[in-house]
Amino acid sequence: MIKDSDYEGDISSDCPAIVYFIRHYHPDMVPYLAPIASPMVAMSRVMKKKHGEGLKVVFIGPCFAKKAETTEVDEALTFRELREMFDSLNIRPENIDPSDFDPPHSGKGAIFPISRGLYYTANNHEVIPEERVIIAEGQVNYKEAIREFEDGYIRKKHLMLLCCEGCIMGPGTSPGGKRFARSNAVGEYVTRKLQAIDTTAWDQDMEEYCKIDLSQSFTPEDRRLAAPGNEEVLKALQSMGKFSPQDHLNCGACGYDTCVDHAGAIVKGLAETEMCLPYAIEKLHDSIDNLNVSNEKLARAKAALKQSEKLAHMGQLSAGIAHELNNPLGVITMYSNILMDEAKEGDAVHEDLKLIVEQAERCKKIVSGLLNFARKNQVTLTETDVVKFMQHSLNSIIKPENISSSFESTITDPVAKLDIDQMMQVLTNLEKNAIEAMPDGGNLHVSVEGDDEEVTFIVKDTGSGIKKENMDKLFTPFFTTKEMGKGTGLGLALIYGIVKMHKGKIHVDSNADPLQGPTGTTFRITVPRGN
Numbered sequence: 001m002i003k004d005s006d007y008e009g010d011i012s013s014d015c016p017a018i019v020y021f022i023r024h025y026h027p028d029m030v031p032y033l034a035p036i037a038s039p040m041v042a043m044s045r046v047m048k049k050k051h052g053e054g055l056k057v058v059f060i061g062p063c064f065a066k067k068a069e070t071t072e073v074d075e076a077l078t079f080r081e082l083r084e085m086f087d088s089l090n091i092r093p094e095n096i097d098p099s100d101f102d103p104p105h106s107g108k109g110a111i112f113p114i115s116r117g118l119y120y121t122a123n124n125h126e127v128i129p130e131e132r133v134i135i136a137e138g139q140v141n142y143k144e145a146i147r148e149f150e151d152g153y154i155r156k157k158h159l160m161l162l163c164c165e166g167c168i169m170g171p172g173t174s175p176g177g178k179r180f181a182r183s184n185a186v187g188e189y190v191t192r193k194l195q196a197i198d199t200t201a202w203d204q205d206m207e208e209y210c211k212i213d214l215s216q217s218f219t220p221e222d223r224r225l226a227a228p229g230n231e232e233v234l235k236a237l238q239s240m241g242k243f244s245p246q247d248h249l250n251c252g253a254c255g256y257d258t259c260v261d262h263a264g265a266i267v268k269g270l271a272e273t274e275m276c277l278p279y280a281i282e283k284l285h286d287s288i289d290n291l292n293v294s295n296e297k298l299a300r301a302k303a304a305l306k307q308s309e310k311l312a313h314m315g316q317l318s319a320g321i322a323h324e325l326n327n328p329l330g331v332i333t334m335y336s337n338i339l340m341d342e343a344k345e346g347d348a349v350h351e352d353l354k355l356i357v358e359q360a361e362r363c364k365k366i367v368s369g370l371l372n373f374a375r376k377n378q379v380t381l382t383e384t385d386v387v388k389f390m391q392h393s394l395n396s397i398i399k400p401e402n403i404s405s406s407f408e409s410t411i412t413d414p415v416a417k418l419d420i421d422q423m424m425q426v427l428t429n430l431e432k433n434a435i436e437a438m439p440d441g442g443n444l445h446v447s448v449e450g451d452d453e454e455v456t457f458i459v460k461d462t463g464s465g466i467k468k469e470n471m472d473k474l475f476t477p478f479f480t481t482k483e484m485g486k487g488t489g490l491g492l493a494l495i496y497g498i499v500k501m502h503k504g505k506i507h508v509d510s511n512a513d514p515l516q517g518p519t520g521t522t523f524r525i526t527v528p529r530g531n
């Protein structure tokens with residue numbers, strides 16, 4: 001064939017795996033498969049000629065692809081299976097006598113299973129000179145050789161292709177075999193055999209059997225899957241975060257040569273997006289980011305929890321204090337009431353005692369208010385004249401001499417429903433804060449506004465003002481800028497709770513920077529009229 005003048009090149013057909021591959025995936029190349037029987041089939045034909053057509057033939061070799069190669073052999077076993085059979089029947093080298101193969105002997109042909117073996121077995125190297133042969137062995141190489149042959153880069157060459165690196169490394173051999181040691185063992189065996197060969201008998205055998213027809217034909221059996229449509233491939237690429245050619249790293253980590261090949265395989269249902277390493281890494285990064293976000297959220301939740309824990313502690317504390325204060329306050333209330341009854345009405349002492357009674361009463365309310373704070377109680381709404389109420393709150397607090405106060409009302413209907421004890425706490429706390437913000441004196445202006453829906457209490461001072469960075473901390477329990485022992489940081493927290501229970505709003509307006517104009521703070525508490 002090779003000597004023929006119109007020789008176009010061909011592909012050796014002795015490796016059944018290569019033959020399947022070409023028949024299934026390069027069907028156009030089937031005509032180039034050498035139309036020659038494999039050594040197994042050839043030997044089977046020799047055996048049948050020698051022992052008759054009814055002979056049953058069992059092949060034993062290093063490859064499981066042999067099992068489906070032909071119908072001319074009844075069974076094909078691998079060396080592994082042979083070992084298992086030996087093991088189960090307890091057949092071991094030490095308990096059997098060795099004997100040689102029956103003729104016809106292979107002679108040089110025995111070198112065939114090692115790498116480049118087919119080339120070495122060729123009798124006449126003038127017929128197959130090295131430059132006419134291309135040898136490609138192993139998974140990657142044989143595919144490339146076929147592709148290049150099909151694409152016309154290789155012409156008039158004989159392709160010797162093997163799926164494995166020599167049949168000695170075939171999948172039917174014991175795993176973990178040493179390639180070069182095996183090759184060496186086969187080489188030494190063949191040399192030893194050739195030295196001892198009976199050449200006359202061998203020549204006679206060759207003459208007898210060389211007339212056997214060793215031809216073989218192959219049929220294409222296209223198994224290629226239809227190429228997926230461009231759009232689907234594009235979609236699959238995008239699902240792996242590949243939107244432009246720069247995203248195609250073609251790193252091969254997925255097992256496919258290119259990202260497009262991988263995408264095609266995904267479309268065919270043969271691969272997964274997760275097989276793309278860069279994509280998997282990117283996803284991992286995303287999950288790490290997400291994890292960080294959750295972590296941050298967790299930290300915030302923890303802080304909030306701490307806050308409410310503080311509040312709970314405070315609740316316990318105030319419950320304790322309330323319990324202790326209630327009795328002495330009861331005594332004060334009782335005795336001041338008795339004294340007030342005894343004093344003459346209109347007398348200055350009577351007025352003083354009245355104030356004591358009132359303030360002691362308030363103390364009791366505040367104490368139970370603290371308990372409410374801990375228990376997050378509800379409000380008891382009573383119809384109130386808010387103008388009088390506000391004026392009363394201003395009158396009840398002690399004002400240093402350097403602070404002037406003023407009161408104003410623009411409301412027409414002064415009646416609203418409030419929890420008077422709790423709302424009194426709100427107003428007095430605001431007024432106390434205002435006074436404390438004006439250690440060098442100033443003006444405390446208190447006013448009431450309102451419409452049909454709601455009323456607004458306004459407490460305005462000309463004090464130091466609240467710094468911008470403190471504005472969002474004001475209502476946090478225990479936030480105070482006052483020195484130890486002076487401030488508790490609970491006033492505004494309490495106010496916040498009470499106003500919320502009234503379904504009201506708090507608005508703060510403040511300037512702490514003299515360069516921006518006069519300093520001072522205005523608190524506006526707006527609550528619905530509660531009708």
Ligand code: ADP
Pocket residue numbers: 433434437461463464465466474479480481482486487488489490491492493521
């Ligand atoms: P405390 O009065 O015990 O410090 P508060 O909750 O009543 O606690 O107030 C918290 C903080 O808000 C105060 O320490 C102060 O810094 C600021 N603040 C409240 N009201 C005023 C105001 N009218 N002028 C300036 N700062 C104020």
Ligand code: MG
Pocket residue numbers: 429432433489491492
């Ligand atoms: Mg305060």
